[in-house]
Amino acid sequence: MRPDQPPVPSQEGTVRRTSAQQPPTLRDVAEAAGVHAATASRALNPKTRRLVSADTARRVMKAAKTLGYQPNPIARSLKTSKSSTVGVVVPDLTNPLFPPIVRGIENVLEVAGYSAWIVNTDNDRERERTRIDSLRSRHVEGLIIATARLDHPLLGSLHEQGVKMVLVNRRVEDLQIPFVTADDAGGIALAVRHLAGLGHTRIAHLAGPRNTSSGVVRARAFRHAIRDHELEDDPALIAECAYWNEADGADAMRGLLDRGTPFTAVVAGNDLIALGCYDVFAERGISCPEDISVVGFNDMPFLDKLRPPLTTVGVPHGDIGAEAARMLLDCIEGPERQSHSLLLPVSLVIRGSTARPSA
Amino acid sequence: MRPDQPPVPSQEGTVRRTSAQQPPTLRDVAEAAGVHAATASRALNPKTRRLVSADTARRVMKAAKTLGYQPNPIARSLKTSKSSTVGVVVPDLTNPLFPPIVRGIENVLEVAGYSAWIVNTDNDRERERTRIDSLRSRHVEGLIIATARLDHPLLGSLHEQGVKMVLVNRRVEDLQIPFVTADDAGGIALAVRHLAGLGHTRIAHLAGPRNTSSGVVRARAFRHAIRDHELEDDPALIAECAYWNEADGADAMRGLLDRGTPFTAVVAGNDLIALGCYDVFAERGISCPEDISVVGFNDMPFLDKLRPPLTTVGVPHGDIGAEAARMLLDCIEGPERQSHSLLLPVSLVIRGSTARPSA
DNA sequence: TTGTAGGCGTTATCAT
DNA sequence: ATGATAACGCCTACAA
Numbered sequence: 001m002r003p004d005q006p007p008v009p010s011q012e013g014t015v016r017r018t019s020a021q022q023p024p025t026l027r028d029v030a031e032a033a034g035v036h037a038a039t040a041s042r043a044l045n046p047k048t049r050r051l052v053s054a055d056t057a058r059r060v061m062k063a064a065k066t067l068g069y070q071p072n073p074i075a076r077s078l079k080t081s082k083s084s085t086v087g088v089v090v091p092d093l094t095n096p097l098f099p100p101i102v103r104g105i106e107n108v109l110e111v112a113g114y115s116a117w118i119v120n121t122d123n124d125r126e127r128e129r130t131r132i133d134s135l136r137s138r139h140v141e142g143l144i145i146a147t148a149r150l151d152h153p154l155l156g157s158l159h160e161q162g163v164k165m166v167l168v169n170r171r172v173e174d175l176q177i178p179f180v181t182a183d184d185a186g187g188i189a190l191a192v193r194h195l196a197g198l199g200h201t202r203i204a205h206l207a208g209p210r211n212t213s214s215g216v217v218r219a220r221a222f223r224h225a226i227r228d229h230e231l232e233d234d235p236a237l238i239a240e241c242a243y244w245n246e247a248d249g250a251d252a253m254r255g256l257l258d259r260g261t262p263f264t265a266v267v268a269g270n271d272l273i274a275l276g277c278y279d280v281f282a283e284r285g286i287s288c289p290e291d292i293s294v295v296g297f298n299d300m301p302f303l304d305k306l307r308p309p310l311t312t313v314g315v316p317h318g319d320i321g322a323e324a325a326r327m328l329l330d331c332i333e334g335p336e337r338q339s340h341s342l343l344l345p346v347s348l349v350i351r352g353s354t355a356r357p358s359a
Numbered sequence: 360m361r362p363d364q365p366p367v368p369s370q371e372g373t374v375r376r377t378s379a380q381q382p383p384t385l386r387d388v389a390e391a392a393g394v395h396a397a398t399a400s401r402a403l404n405p406k407t408r409r410l411v412s413a414d415t416a417r418r419v420m421k422a423a424k425t426l427g428y429q430p431n432p433i434a435r436s437l438k439t440s441k442s443s444t445v446g447v448v449v450p451d452l453t454n455p456l457f458p459p460i461v462r463g464i465e466n467v468l469e470v471a472g473y474s475a476w477i478v479n480t481d482n483d484r485e486r487e488r489t490r491i492d493s494l495r496s497r498h499v500e501g502l503i504i505a506t507a508r509l510d511h512p513l514l515g516s517l518h519e520q521g522v523k524m525v526l527v528n529r530r531v532e533d534l535q536i537p538f539v540t541a542d543d544a545g546g547i548a549l550a551v552r553h554l555a556g557l558g559h560t561r562i563a564h565l566a567g568p569r570n571t572s573s574g575v576v577r578a579r580a581f582r583h584a585i586r587d588h589e590l591e592d593d594p595a596l597i598a599e600c601a602y603w604n605e606a607d608g609a610d611a612m613r614g615l616l617d618r619g620t621p622f623t624a625v626v627a628g629n630d631l632i633a634l635g636c637y638d639v640f641a642e643r644g645i646s647c648p649e650d651i652s653v654v655g656f657n658d659m660p661f662l663d664k665l666r667p668p669l670t671t672v673g674v675p676h677g678d679i680g681a682e683a684a685r686m687l688l689d690c691i692e693g694p695e696r697q698s699h700s701l702l703l704p705v706s707l708v709i710r711g712s713t714a715r716p717s718a
Numbered sequence: 719t720t721g722t723a724g725g726c727g728t729t730a731t732c733a734t
Numbered sequence: 735a736t737g738a739t740a741a742c743g744c745c746t747a748c749a750a
Contacts (some may be wrong), residue, residue: 025727038735041729048729053735070496074442075727077433078742080544094462096660099453103479115497118477122463137429138474158567305637307666384743395721400745407746413721434743437726722749727742733739 003316024067032063040064069128077139084133086133086328088118089145090130094358095272096300097317098146101168104321105144112329114141121147123243129154136163142328144321148172148179149211156278166324170214170342178331178339180324184214185221187313187346191267191295192225194311198356200265201295204237206252206277208244208269215240218297236261241273249276257284264292264357271296271303275354278306289355301347308349314345371597383426391422399423403430417593435505445687446494447477448487449505454631455659456676457505460527463680464503472687473500480506482602488513494523501687507531507538508570523690525683530572530700537690537698539683543573543656544580546672546705550654551584553707554669557715559624559652563596565611565636567603574599577656579627595620600632606637609708623651623716630655630662633669633712648714649701658708667711674705 005189030040032241035056040050043060052060063069073128077083088105090098102118117135121128128147132154135143142164148155150173158165159177167179195203205222208215219238226233239256253276256263268274274296281288288294288308294314296303303310322343331339368552372430389399391671394415401407411419422428436442447464449457461477466657476494480487487506491513501523503586508513509532518536519522526538554562564581567574578597586594598615599608612635615622627633633655640647647667655662655671662669684700690698 026729027727032411038729038738039736040735045729051735056735066732072437072493072727073497074433074436075742076438078431078726078744079728079730081742083433092462094455094458094660096453096455099458103451103453106479115476115493117474120465133429138432275661275664285369301453302634302661302665303668305634308663316467357725385745386743396743397745398720401720404745410719415719431743434726435745437728438743438745440726521730720750723747725746726744730739730741732737732739734737 008086008207023072024069025072026069029060029064029067029069031060031068032074033060034074035060035256044069066264074164081139083139083141084114085138085140086114086116086142086144086332087132087138088116089132089135089143089147090118090120090124090264091116091147092120097169097298099131100317101146101324103213104318104323105268105325106321108322108325108329113183114329116144119285123147125154132158137172141332142166144168144324144328146170148213150213150216151211160274164328166328166331166339168324169214169321173213178327178341180320180327180344181214181344182313182320183343184217185224187297187315188218188221188267189225189228189267189349190346190348191297191311191313192222192231193294194350195265195267195293195354196229196231198293198354200231200357202230202232202234202237202261202262204239204256204266205239206249206266206273207238208273209242209323210240212244215244215269234261237263241269241276244270244272246272246276246279250279251276253277253280265294265354266292267295269297271298271300271310274292274304274310274312289353290358293354293357295354304351308353311351311354312349316346319344364473382431383428383528384431385428388419388423388426388428391426391557392663394419403428406454418446422487433555440498443473443498444497444499445473445475445684445691446491446497446502447475447505448491448494448501448502449477449479450482451479452477456528456629456657459676460505460683461682463544463677463682465680467681467684473688475503482506482710491517500691502527503527503683503687505529505573507536509572509575525687525690527679527683528573532572536685537644537700538677539686539701539703540573540675541672541679541705542702543576543705544583545575545644546674546707547577547580548584548587548627549705549707550656550672551581551588551590553709554588554624554626554652554654554713555588557624557652559590559716561591561593561596561620561624563615563620563622563625565597565608565615565625565627565632566599567632568598568601569599571603574603574628577595581626586656593620596622600628603629603631605631605635605638608632609638610635612636612639624713625651626654628656630657630669630671631657633671634665637665640668649717652713652716653689665712670710670713672709673708674708675703678703 026040027037030037040060043052119131145165148167148169148170152172155172171179207219239252241252274294279295285357297308299314301311385399386396389396399419402411402416409415419629478490505527507526507529511531514531530538566578598611600611633653636653655669657672658671
């Protein structure tokens with residue numbers, strides 16, 4: 001019986017159950033089963049169930065069921081200082097790249113009894129800091145981070161503090177933080193091989209930001225592939241975007257065109273940058289793929305319905321999220337074993353934005 | 360000093376702060392400020408700060424700052440049975456309709472000190488039930504629901520149980536649950552007026568599911584608009600989709616074409632259904648807008664880059680989310696005042712998928 | 719104005 | 735195998 005209840009011989013916890021519509025607690029279950037709360041706790045927890053007699057366990061579980069008992073995760077968290085919760089840090093959920101990753105994460109977390117807190121940083125460092133602070137204050141057990149930059153002191157210091165985390169899509173330089181990414185280099189190699197096979201020799205690259213690993217890795221892979229195929233290796237054919245978005249892609253493409261260096265194809269750092277190219281083509285009356293072929297990266301939804309449908313590198317976003325979640329759960333639950341990283345395979349999705357050069 | 364600490368005269372809580380890297384608690388702050396934990400609590404809470412002397416308040420706040428004190432939301436929740444948390448129930452985050460709504464919600468929640476739990480139901484009733492159960496077991500203070508069906512017993516019973524909630528995009532029949540939606544009827548009226556103005560007289564409608572309010576409202580608005588403009592009012596020109604997606608839109612369009620009833624324009628229930636039309640056009644060599652004009656609904660991202668760019672009804676998704684969050688916070692914090700509902704204005708976005716009929 | 723005490727619901731550590 | 739007890743960190747009557 002509860003300390004704050006009048007000393008009535010209340011079997012079955014009826015006093016409490018009928019007086020208010022509050023959810024039943026462990027004590028209610030214990031009373032209903034005629035055992036102590038501690039025993040009920042043991043009976044209900046699979047990990048400690050073997051400590052009680054089979055009969056008691058059955059009675060308690062039955063009582064819990066009939067009362068509709070749901071353990072209070074907040075009380076449990078307070079006691080165990082585990083929240084069954086992880087934080088997911090993305091730049092912007094409205095970027096179609098991220099929802100599939102988040103779904104992959106949630107699918108894995110869900111079956112493990114975990115939930116995800118999602119926060120958006122809008123690529124703002126200060127906002128990133130405050131959002132991560134807020135996640136930590138909510139006692140998340142780990143972090144999945146999609147906003148990593150090559151030089152990222154914040155992540156470094158979190159890592160030093162022993163915060164469990166896994167990076168997705170990107171990695172940090174010089175830091176042993178586990179990550180899951182697509183095979184960026186492999187994807188670029190596929191793209192260049194495709195264009196070379198079509199007969200292009202002067203291929204440009206609109207690189208993603210050089211402060212992100214994917215930007216740098218893809219740019220480096222691009223130069224390697226160009227050399228491997230013995231194509232025009234002209235630094236003037238490479239432009240960099242400050243952000244992975246349409247506007248910066250358009251700016252970069254304008255810069256490239258204004259530079260006057262001729263080219264017949266462009267490998268965009270990602271699909272959004274490729275969309276920026278489309279915008280510039282429309283502005284300047286350039287036709288794709290007749291004048292310029294374009295390849296994107298990521299295979300966002302609906303690219304098949306663009307004018308023209310965009311050839312791109314397909315990335316298993318859901319798998320990236322799922323693998324990251326699995327790795328994080330391993331970190332959380334497992335011991336100190338060395339955490340590896342993962343490079344997931346990509347594929348070339350050939351559509352209408354690439355063709356033989358007309359010149 | 361803590362009960363479990365040895366009786367050392369530990370000023371400034373040094374014993375605890377140095378012995379482990381645990382975050383400081385209220386007691387640590389209290390010790391550092393030389394007051395009792397209760398006083399520290401009052402000083403730190405703006406609502407009770409006036410109960411302590413200005414000097415004490417200053418000392419406590421300074422101590423909190425230097426120690427980097429962050430209140431433990433879990434302990435606070437357990438005590439107050441408030442979680443500063445709301446649940447957001449969407450069908451599928453990878454549907455581009457929802458991320459902007461979620462962002463709108465989060466922007467409002469964030470400044471109020473709340474956070475959102477996002478769950479996906481995949482339009483599965485059982486999954487919806489279990490996900491909402493899990494939200495409730497985590498003691499969310501309210502729910503924002505984007506999955507409402509016209510007949511939705513689950514929502515009814517939650518409402519009866521006094522669960523605070525606000526619906527977005529959809530409403531439930533016969534239930535006084537507050538909702539925030541776009542002006543569906545107004546949008547359809549704009550679409551039909553646009554097509555009628557172009558000279559179309561036989562206009563079809565690919566309606567959304569009839570178990571959703573937006574499906575029904577848009578279909579009804581369509582019939583009204585047709586009559587208002589004295590156009591062909593032929594039931595054979597209306598087809599229904601089982602879900603708001605591309606595949607079902609394509610099926611409905613095929614059915615419409617196979618039926619043989621002539622038409623020169625179609626108002627799709629939403630953008631995804633319109634995309635389904637595009638698929639069928641490609642299959643059958645129909646050209647848009649020359650043979651058939653199409654109007655969508657929602658103005659998802661990147662529609663301007665489709666072939667042809669899709670004319671559609673623009674909906675302020677972020678505002679819908681933001682308003683819903685505001686309403687929910689009102690419900691949670693405010694008294695029992697009558698909660699209204701909101702219809703947000705829409706606009707017609709004219710692009711390349713609509714033109715004069717060629718016949 | 720400040721301190722004391724008790725409890726939110728659960729689990730871990732005792733003891734029985 | 736089970737019960738008693740205390741504690742997780744915080745808040746809030748109530749007492750002083």
